Structure formats: C-alpha cells, structure tokens
Amino acid sequence: MNKPRIKTMEDLSLAIGVSRPTLSRFFQDPSLVKAKTVAKIEKGLEQVEYVPNFFATRLNRKSTRMIGVIIPYLNDLFFTELLEAVEVAAMDAGLTVITQCSHSDPAIEARAAETFMSMNVDGAIVAPLGDHSDQMVYQRLKSRMPFVLMDSRPKTMPDVDYVGTNHAQSTGLITEYLSRVGGPPVFLAMPRVNFNAVERENGYIAKMNELGLVPEVIGAEFVNENWHFEDHGEAVLAAEFARGRFTDRSILCANDRVAIGALRAASRHGLAPGQLKKGGLRIAGHDDYLLCPYLNPPLTTVAQDTASIGRKAVLRMLQLIRGEVIDDTPEITLFDGNLVVRNSA
Amino acid sequence: MNKPRIKTMEDLSLAIGVSRPTLSRFFQDPSLVKAKTVAKIEKGLEQVEYVPNFFATRLNRKSTRMIGVIIPYLNDLFFTELLEAVEVAAMDAGLTVITQCSHSDPAIEARAAETFMSMNVDGAIVAPLGDHSDQMVYQRLKSRMPFVLMDSRPKTMPDVDYVGTNHAQSTGLITEYLSRVGGPPVFLAMPRVNFNAVERENGYIAKMNELGLVPEVIGAEFVNENWHFEDHGEAVLAAEFARGRFTDRSILCANDRVAIGALRAASRHGLAPGQLKKGGLRIAGHDDYLLCPYLNPPLTTVAQDTASIGRKAVLRMLQLIRGEVIDDTPEITLFDGNLVVRNSA
DNA sequence: TCCCTTTTTTGACACACGTAAACTTTGCAG
DNA sequence: CTGCAAAGTTTACGTGTGTCAAAAAAGGGA
Incomplete structure (x- = not known):
C-alpha cells in the first residue's frame, strides 16, 4: 500500500x-x-x-490556467454564493481558482492583488471592497492581466469589464411592488461600504418619482461604514419606532441583512410585518439571502442572480484570456433581479 | 505613472x-x-x-510558507467563521493560505488534496466532508505532510491531530439547561453528514441518562444525507406538530440550521417558542450561527469557539512544520462550548 | 523487403530564483 | 598604516518542468 x-x-x-x-x-x-x-x-x-510539481509546471508556461478571485468578506452568504458560482464555472473551464478574502481591509486586498501578480495568474476577478479600496492596486492589476469587476464597481474605474446586478431595475421592481400592495415605501439605506448602496438608493428614488410618489430615505446619515448591516437596520428602525414613526409603513431595506435587523426591531416593538390585521407595516429586502425563506416572517425580497453573475464573470474572463476581444470598450453586463414575494411584505 | x-x-x-x-x-x-x-x-x-515570481521563489525552497485549507461547504456561516479564524491566524504567522472548497463532493475534495501535494504546501488543515470522504486521500496527505483535522474527525483516522469542539460537554451543557428551565428535552437529530452528528446525539443521551431522564431522539430516520439542514428541521417538526406532538416540549436541535427550520415549523403552526404563556415549546440549537441573535425569536444555543479552533489548528500546524513535536501520539484538542441564552428557550 | 509517415526519444536550452562557497570590498579600531 | 570582521559580489550549481529541433524508432503500405 x-x-x-x-x-x-x-x-x-x-x-x-x-x-x-x-x-x-x-x-x-x-x-x-x-x-x-x-x-x-x-x-x-x-x-x-x-x-x-505545480510550481515547476507553471514556471515556464505562457498560461498558468489559474485565475485569482478576491471577495471582500467571508461571513456573508451573498458573497459565498457568488464565489461558489465562480468556482463551479472556473472548474468547468479547467481553471484553478485561487481565492483571497480582503477581510474588509484594503491592505489585505492590496496584498492579495500582489500575490496574484507574483503568481502570474491568467486573470483576476474582483468583488471590490468599496470606497476604501486602493484604486492604484486595481490599475496595476488591470495593466498586467485580464481584469473583471464583479458585484460592485468603483466610479473611478469606468473602463473595466463589469458584471453585476441592474440595481435600477431590481430596486425599481420591488419599489413598484410595495407601492402597489401598500402605501408609498420608505427606503432604509445601508452603510455606504460600496457603490451598490448608492445605486439602490438612486433606483428607489427614480422609481418613486416615476410613480409620482415622494421618496423618503432613512438610515443614510449613519456614517460608520462597516459591514454590521443587521445592527444598522435594527438601530435605525428601533429609533424610528421609538418615536412612533413608520410603524404602519412599507419599508424597503437596502439589503437583506439590513432587513433582518429591521425585522428584529419590528419584533421587539411587538409589530408583525406583512400582516395587515396588525397594522400596515411591511418590510422587504434585497439580494435573496439564503436564509430569507426561514426568517420569521419569511422575507420578501429581490433575488440577485448570483449564479449568472459568477458564470458570466468567468466566461468573460475566458474571452479576455483567449484574446477573443476585438474592441477595447469595456463590457458591462447587468442581470435583472427577480421579485420573491414571501410573507413580510 | x-x-x-x-x-x-x-x-x-x-x-x-x-x-x-x-x-x-x-x-x-x-x-x-x-x-x-x-x-x-x-x-x-x-x-x-x-x-x-511566486513559483520560482517556492520552487527551490525547503519550505513554501503555504498551507492548504479544505472546507466542505461555502454557503454555511459556521465554516466561513472557521475559515476566517484560520486565515487570520495564518496571516499572523506569515503563511499564505490556499483555500479549497469540496462543494460537498468527495471527488473535488480529493482533487484539492492532490493540488496541495503538487504545490508542496507545508501542511494541510482539513475540515472533512464526512462519511463520503475518500479516506485514502487523507492517508496519502498525512503520509506526505503535516496534517490537522478540524471541526470533525472520521472514526477511521484516530491517529491524526484534531481540533474541534467537545460535543459531549457542549451538548450536555444545553441539555442540562433545557432540563432545568423546562421539561425533559427532545433531540432533533441532523442529517448524518459527518461524525459530529453522532457525537452530539450521544452527548445528549449521556447527559439525559446522567440526569435520570429518558432520552428521546427524532429526525434521525431521515437518511437523505445532504446539507439542507433547515428543510430537514422544518420537515421533521412539521410532521410531529401535525400529529399534535411536541408542541409543548423543549426541543434541542443538532445544530442552528436545523433549529432555524424548527423555528419556521413552529411559526407556521402558530407556536411561539420560549414564551411560557403560549405553551411550553422551547427550541434551542448548537453552534451560535452568526444570525442567531436576529432570528425571531432569537435562538438560544451553544456557541462553538470557532476563533480558538481555527487559531489552534494553525498553531498546531506550525509546531508540526517546525518539527517541534516529540512524541508521535496525536494531539486532540477539544474546546468547550458556551451557553448563549436568548429568547427561544 | 524497402520506403515513407508518424511517434518517440534525445539533447539542449529556458524559466526565475535559492543557496553555498570563495572572493572582494568596506568600515573601523588600534 | 595595519589588521580584521562584516557586508557584498562572483561564480556555480540546484530546483522540476516546458519547449523545440534534430535524430531515431516504429508502423504501415506496396
């Protein structure tokens, strides 16, 4: 043996x-x-x-058949879903994936990029950290290898291929739904850790204007930009409830984790979202977090098509690697969100 | 520029x-x-x-300063917490972590191990898939490099260093708590995807016997061994509730995800766990999943010390790499669980 | 059996760096 | 100025494989 x-x-x-x-x-x-x-x-x-020997093998090859993937955060089921989609697609394409997590630290993110460059990976797929990311690192990465942004896109990088969700559509979709089944929804913003936060807020405002309703945003003044979404949602809404406000309104949360906090605030105030007999409170989220069906009440939300986003990011990467890209205009691919109606709204 | x-x-x-x-x-x-x-x-x-060049650098070094980590599943906050703890500890030690996910497929797990061997990583930390894992792969891995098991340990590998939770203690702890605040708890088993499932069940039974109570296990007959814990918990409990059983009992779920399903079943049957005025139903879990505080009601559970487990796994790995291990008897490190009382029980 | 084509082998060089030994320079005290 | 140790340079070889051209071998048809 x-x-x-x-x-x-x-x-x-x-x-x-x-x-x-x-x-x-x-x-x-x-x-x-x-x-x-x-x-x-x-x-x-x-x-x-x-x-x-892996190293000796890659040392003298033009292509290492490896791609690097950076995600900002591990303890978030949205990113793990995305990562899983990427890994599966890459595996199908015969690519080895090297995953690095930023741990919400720009310095670690920069180091991860450095590692990719030293490994001569064929390309990098990055779900960026957000405002705090070191833009220079992205520029260097892009100048050295095929580079695809995923999930969120810094405004400072308009010339990069990007795959994500059409937030104007997705947020508009649920805004419209909430307006239809209840009164005009309020938008509970999330900490502005990345650019999606703003895009969703804008999507909400645009749809409200289109519907002839007055947009109303709360929770945007909280400036501690961290990833404790649940705490943020609960804190904002608890403060409002304490002043007797929004207890009978439709509340659209910027993402599901904010909504989870919002649900908790509601529960603590004895409110039962989604059930008209107990008042008009409705709470909805965004993303379709894996646990949404199991919340109490199950959360109405808009699903991001993580499977498609991850797959598309890899496919685009393959095109770039193979040099199948003729024009050098960046390709922006936005997938629509899908309304998932449950009990909370 | x-x-x-x-x-x-x-x-x-x-x-x-x-x-x-x-x-x-x-x-x-x-x-x-x-x-x-x-x-x-x-x-x-x-x-x-x-x-x-990363490869050229590693090629001719005795130590690559890299360790491989395998986790079975990405979309599970327990494993992401564990992985995070490992990554942080490894970073502190100046090690580069190569993470691979089994995606609950033994073939992928085997391939990941193969990759580690070809990369000459200094060692491998593995959270095994469970019964289905290819034991031969582990044996080869162990014979080639320092090897530490984490979270769960196949019975077929008693001679390997292992870091995990003392399930007898942790399960006993919450069993005792439930017995004290309510009637004798029932154990809602989980799909037997790994060996922890059995250990927790045994821990419960032992503690019940110690307390002079009669153990009662449900949900063990479900043999579809997948990772859909929530669905399992809900299905088992919904079936019981439909027959009018266990609606006023303390139910100890084998893990938090099972408990999340159990909570949903309770909610659907109009039951409010943890509130005596509405009957004696109590639901508790195990692990202290990140979202437990935000469930409705917040879940009473036993926290696994993921931070310590991850750190210890890395520290032990460092010892093995440095050859600081004298005797060749395997080191088994079990961390105690901590009771986290919330509203559900 | 002979010739031609397809495979395989051989040999040589490349890859980018680690490492060790021998040698040279530098810096400084006496 | 001399002597000496520390730091740096040269030189040479090792790491395990990719790649290419040329040579050799194998296989197939007439």
Whole structure:
C-alpha cells in the first residue's frame, strides 16, 4: 500500500522506461501520446507515488490556467454564493481558482492583488471592497492581466469589464411592488461600504418619482461604514419606532441583512410585518439571502442572480484570456433581479 | 505613472546596481542586508515595476510558507467563521493560505488534496466532508505532510491531530439547561453528514441518562444525507406538530440550521417558542450561527469557539512544520462550548 | 523487403530564483 | 598604516518542468 515515492519527472521516466519529454506531454494531454505508450505510463504510475510539481509546471508556461478571485468578506452568504458560482464555472473551464478574502481591509486586498501578480495568474476577478479600496492596486492589476469587476464597481474605474446586478431595475421592481400592495415605501439605506448602496438608493428614488410618489430615505446619515448591516437596520428602525414613526409603513431595506435587523426591531416593538390585521407595516429586502425563506416572517425580497453573475464573470474572463476581444470598450453586463414575494411584505 | 516593468531579478540587479543574491536576500528578509543597501534597493524599486515570481521563489525552497485549507461547504456561516479564524491566524504567522472548497463532493475534495501535494504546501488543515470522504486521500496527505483535522474527525483516522469542539460537554451543557428551565428535552437529530452528528446525539443521551431522564431522539430516520439542514428541521417538526406532538416540549436541535427550520415549523403552526404563556415549546440549537441573535425569536444555543479552533489548528500546524513535536501520539484538542441564552428557550 | 509517415526519444536550452562557497570590498579600531 | 570582521559580489550549481529541433524508432503500405 505504501508505494515508493518519486519526486521528479526525470526519475519517473527512468522507472517507467519512457523519456521525460514524453511524460511531460502525457501530463499535459494524454492524447498527445500514442495509446500504447499511454497504457505503459499509466501502468507505471500505479506502481509509484508521483505528483508533478505545480510550481515547476507553471514556471515556464505562457498560461498558468489559474485565475485569482478576491471577495471582500467571508461571513456573508451573498458573497459565498457568488464565489461558489465562480468556482463551479472556473472548474468547468479547467481553471484553478485561487481565492483571497480582503477581510474588509484594503491592505489585505492590496496584498492579495500582489500575490496574484507574483503568481502570474491568467486573470483576476474582483468583488471590490468599496470606497476604501486602493484604486492604484486595481490599475496595476488591470495593466498586467485580464481584469473583471464583479458585484460592485468603483466610479473611478469606468473602463473595466463589469458584471453585476441592474440595481435600477431590481430596486425599481420591488419599489413598484410595495407601492402597489401598500402605501408609498420608505427606503432604509445601508452603510455606504460600496457603490451598490448608492445605486439602490438612486433606483428607489427614480422609481418613486416615476410613480409620482415622494421618496423618503432613512438610515443614510449613519456614517460608520462597516459591514454590521443587521445592527444598522435594527438601530435605525428601533429609533424610528421609538418615536412612533413608520410603524404602519412599507419599508424597503437596502439589503437583506439590513432587513433582518429591521425585522428584529419590528419584533421587539411587538409589530408583525406583512400582516395587515396588525397594522400596515411591511418590510422587504434585497439580494435573496439564503436564509430569507426561514426568517420569521419569511422575507420578501429581490433575488440577485448570483449564479449568472459568477458564470458570466468567468466566461468573460475566458474571452479576455483567449484574446477573443476585438474592441477595447469595456463590457458591462447587468442581470435583472427577480421579485420573491414571501410573507413580510 | 507607468513604470517600466522588470520581469527577472537578474534584470533588476542590473537596473539597481546590486548583485542578484543580495536582492534575493533582501526579498526574503531586508534585515539580512545593510541599511544603506536596503535604502538603495528600495529607492530603485520605486522607479520600476517588479514582483518576484511566486513559483520560482517556492520552487527551490525547503519550505513554501503555504498551507492548504479544505472546507466542505461555502454557503454555511459556521465554516466561513472557521475559515476566517484560520486565515487570520495564518496571516499572523506569515503563511499564505490556499483555500479549497469540496462543494460537498468527495471527488473535488480529493482533487484539492492532490493540488496541495503538487504545490508542496507545508501542511494541510482539513475540515472533512464526512462519511463520503475518500479516506485514502487523507492517508496519502498525512503520509506526505503535516496534517490537522478540524471541526470533525472520521472514526477511521484516530491517529491524526484534531481540533474541534467537545460535543459531549457542549451538548450536555444545553441539555442540562433545557432540563432545568423546562421539561425533559427532545433531540432533533441532523442529517448524518459527518461524525459530529453522532457525537452530539450521544452527548445528549449521556447527559439525559446522567440526569435520570429518558432520552428521546427524532429526525434521525431521515437518511437523505445532504446539507439542507433547515428543510430537514422544518420537515421533521412539521410532521410531529401535525400529529399534535411536541408542541409543548423543549426541543434541542443538532445544530442552528436545523433549529432555524424548527423555528419556521413552529411559526407556521402558530407556536411561539420560549414564551411560557403560549405553551411550553422551547427550541434551542448548537453552534451560535452568526444570525442567531436576529432570528425571531432569537435562538438560544451553544456557541462553538470557532476563533480558538481555527487559531489552534494553525498553531498546531506550525509546531508540526517546525518539527517541534516529540512524541508521535496525536494531539486532540477539544474546546468547550458556551451557553448563549436568548429568547427561544 | 524497402520506403515513407508518424511517434518517440534525445539533447539542449529556458524559466526565475535559492543557496553555498570563495572572493572582494568596506568600515573601523588600534 | 595595519589588521580584521562584516557586508557584498562572483561564480556555480540546484530546483522540476516546458519547449523545440534534430535524430531515431516504429508502423504501415506496396
């Protein structure tokens, strides 16, 4: 059971009786080698323990068949969904994914980019940290390799391929729904950690104007830009409820995690969102966080098409890697959100 | 702003006017080079764009300063917490973490292990998939590099270092609490995706016996071993409630995600767990999932010390890498759980 | 059997850097 | 000025594989 361990391809070629270049071709693509020789090699491989050295392999290749992915935050089911979609698509394309997490720290994000450059990855897919990101790092990354932004796009980088959600559409969609089933919705903003925050707010305002309603935004004055969305949502709404405000209104939260906090505030104030008999309070979110169906009440929201976003980001990356891109105008792909009506609104 | 790009250390040494070996030492540890020379090099680096090649760097080193981490599942906040703890600890130790996710597929898990071996990572920390994992892969991994199991431990691998939670203690703790505040708790088992499922069940039974109570387990007969914990919890409990059973009991769920499903079942049946005036139903979980405080009602649970587990796994790994381990008996480290009382029980 | 084509092998160089030994320069005290 | 240690340079070789051209071998048809 304990096979002899062979470290180098050289030694392996001696053990099997095939030349090293032939082995090299075999490991890259067995179809490049005659069937008979393939059989001989495979038989030999069963006798020993050998794994080609990853580094030596990539060192002298034009393409490393690896892509780097940066996400800002691990403990957020939205980003894990996105990452999963990317990983699956990349796996299908035969790419090795190197994942790095910024841990909401621009310095770590910059270091991750540095790592990608030193690894000569074929390209980088980045879900940016937001305002605090070091823009210079992105510029360097872009000048060195194919580069695709995902989920959120800094205004300072209009010339980069981008895949995300059409927030004007998605936010408009749920704004319209809330207006239809209840009174004019209020927008509970989220900490402005990235550019989506503003886009959603604008999407809400635009739709309200279109409907001839007066937009109303709360929670935007909280300036502590962190990722504690739930606490933010609860704090803002608890303060409002304490003053007797918004207890019978439709409240559109900038994302589901804010909405989770909002639901908690409602619960603590004895309010039951979504049930008209207990007053007109409605709470809705945005993203369709994995746990939304299991909240109490289940959260009405707009689903982001994470599967499509992740897949598209990888496909675009492949095009860039293969040089199949003719014009150099950036490709902006926005996927529509889908309304998911549950009990909370 | 666009600095000239230098690819090799050789070229860089020419550009700066310092020998290549000196540069090599500088990049490994600037303190190995005289301050004056350091200044000269750093000044030179500002003029050009150069990043040492990751592969070439690692190729000829005895230690790659990289560790591999495998987690079974991305869309689970428990594992992301664990991963975060590992990444932070590894970063502090100056290690580069290569993360791979099994996506609940043994074949992918095996491939990830293969990647680690070909990368010559210094060691591997694995949160195993469970019963379905290919045990041979673990054996090969262990025979090739320092190997630490985390979170869950296959019974077939008793000779491996392991860091996890003391489930007998943690489950016992909450079993005791539930017995004290209410009637004898029922155990709602989880799909047996890994070995923790059994350990927790046993922990519950042991504590019940100790208390002179009769253990009662439900939900164990569901054999579809997947990761849809919420659906499982809801389905089991909904079926029981429909038969009028357990509506006034304390229900200890095998983990928080099962409990989330249980809460939903309760809500759908008009039950309000944790509030005595509405009957004696209590629901508790295990893990202290990040969202527990925001559930409705907030979930009473036992917190796993993910921060300590992750850190300890890395520290043990460092010991193994440095060869500081004298005896070859495996080190088993179990952290206690902490009771977190909220409103649901 | 001979010739031609397809495979395979051989040898050599490239990749970008680590590492060690021998040698040279530098800095400083006496 | 001499002696000496620390720092830096040169030189050479090692790391495991990719890649290419040329040579050799194998295979197939007449």
